[in-house]
Amino acid sequence: LILATRAIATPLACGNTVILKGAELSPATQGLIIDALAAAGFPAGVVNYLTCAPADAPALVELLIAHPAVRRINFTGSTPVGRIIARTCGEHLKPAVLELGGKAPLLVLYDADLEQAAAGAIFGAFANAGQICMSTERIIVDATVAEAFVAQLARRAAALPASLLGPVVDMKTVTRCNALIEDALAKGARLLAGGLSDSTQMRATLLDGVTREMRIWHEESFGPVKSIIRVKDEAEALAVANESEYGLSSAIYSRDSARAWNLAQNLQTGICHINGPTVHDEAQMPFGGCKSSGYGRFGGRAGIAEFTELR
Structure with a gap:
């Protein structure tokens, strides 16, 4: 609608x-x-x-x-x-x-409010079971805060009932998401929450340690299956965020708004949110993307x- x-x-x-x-x-x-x-x-x-x-x-x-x-x-x-x-x-x-389509990155910098970032990531990733073009697909986190952030993220995702996410649109989506999960796990990713599904009522799924060799690094899930990518610094976070054919929405979490703003200038997306989820739109603002x-x-x-x- x-x-x-x-x-x-x-x-x-x-x-x-x-x-x-x-x-x-x-x-x-x-x-x-x-x-x-x-x-x-x-x-x-x-x-x-x-x-x-x-x-x-x-x-x-x-x-x-x-x-x-x-x-x-x-x-x-x-x-x-x-x-x-x-x-x-x-x-x-x-x-x-x-x-x-989109493959929205959410960047968590070393000085981010981790609770705020985790809440934004969960909402952006799993609202409408991840079936939004702006959905957070890649959660890119600075290694210095990764352990604390990922632990909080995993707890929040595991606590989400599938009924709250709502169903995915059809079994084709389930098959595609299952294939992404299986491929990532076979290549070394760690399952933090959720997992494979045999129905359209899928669970919130988080994969940690996602690498370029995995399909989910590149492909849009358009479902409740999301990647966590750990990076050593801000420069690598930016490089990973831009390493995608897509360029719709993005988000940056940092207590230093000016620093986040400067980083946002180099993100290859049509939209960037500072300390807010990737899923957000206002009628008075221009909405659209670039690249694919x-x-x-x-x-x-x-x-x-x-x-x-x-x-």
Whole structure:
């Protein structure tokens, strides 16, 4: 509901008509938005809603992008699908806003408030079972405080009931997350909380000692399976954080806000939070990423510029 509302709110406010193509896994839920707008008095044809079977989605999306009445495209979803949409938009010279996958790093510096950092990491990692593009995927911690921080993090994760996380979207997600866990453990990672699952009600899972040889170092889990990476200093923390094809959200925890701010200037992400979780968004702020996390911005003046023509 949140993402679908965001997708159409700014274009409508800018005076456009819109077509919302519903997600194949939740068309009825997103249809509630259309019902609410109709009940509020929106004229027929201002907000249009299309749904289709998953197998028909590629053809429908290509048809929509190619149509001369469609002037802007905005997509929130996976990076592989985003690449296809970007290519199609390029063929038809249509501007697009793409909000794609993420591998958000959370940096815990040696002078961080460890309790605050642990709380932020747990929320950012496991809200909605980790199924948020901004979800904390990599917890990068300075070795001088790693033992104390990781112990606190493990306690918090182990205490989270699976019912609080909520289910993952389907068994494909479970299979993918299980494969990441098995690969990491086989290559030397340590399981601190959670573990393999045989249902969509997965537990909060933490893997310590994650290295570059492991799939989870590079791949987005999009589930409640998160990495802990220990580094020797701030320079290595920055290098590890930027060692990803993704660049959506990030966070830095430090008692020295100016130091954290300076470090943030060198993070290759569209968003950085100082002493706050990676999962946070405000309507007046520009929201979007770089690298394989997409391009364009929602929110604020930048969002208005995406859905208007400068003349």
